Amino acid sequence: MCEKGTRGKPLTEAQKLSNRTKSKVRVRVEHVFGAQVAMGGHVVRTIGLQRAIVKIGLMNLVYNMKRLLQLLNRDANAVKQDLMNHHRKDAPAVA
Numbered sequence: 001m002c003e004k005g006t007r008g009k010p011l012t013e014a015q016k017l018s019n020r021t022k023s024k025v026r027v028r029v030e031h032v033f034g035a036q037v038a039m040g041g042h043v044v045r046t047i048g049l050q051r052a053i054v055k056i057g058l059m060n061l062v063y064n065m066k067r068l069l070q071l072l073n074r075d076a077n078a079v080k081q082d083l084m085n086h087h088r089k090d091a092p093a094v095a
Contacts, residue, residue, distance in 0.1 A: 035063050 002019040005011040011019070036042070039059055044052045 032063065039063065
């Protein structure tokens with residue numbers, strides 16, 4: 001849990017760093033759960049434990065595939081931007 005400062009006692013730099021580290025982990029986990037809720041929620045309406053396990057496993061697989069596409073698109077866009085910036089540097093100056 002993140003620490004809080006008070007009016008007379010602000011957070012130290014170590015506490016701020018600790019809060020930042022905890023927040024990074026928390027936001028990643030909460031985004032995963034939020035995406036799973038959007039895909040079908042936390043209620044699994046199946047008969048039997050095995051079917052429930054399969055359904056949850058498939059939801060996790062779909063989330064991981066969507067996340068992989070997001071990361072690949074992000075990296076492809078970064079490479080594209082780098083190439084365009086590099087190309088502009090090498091272009092001759094127009095007078």
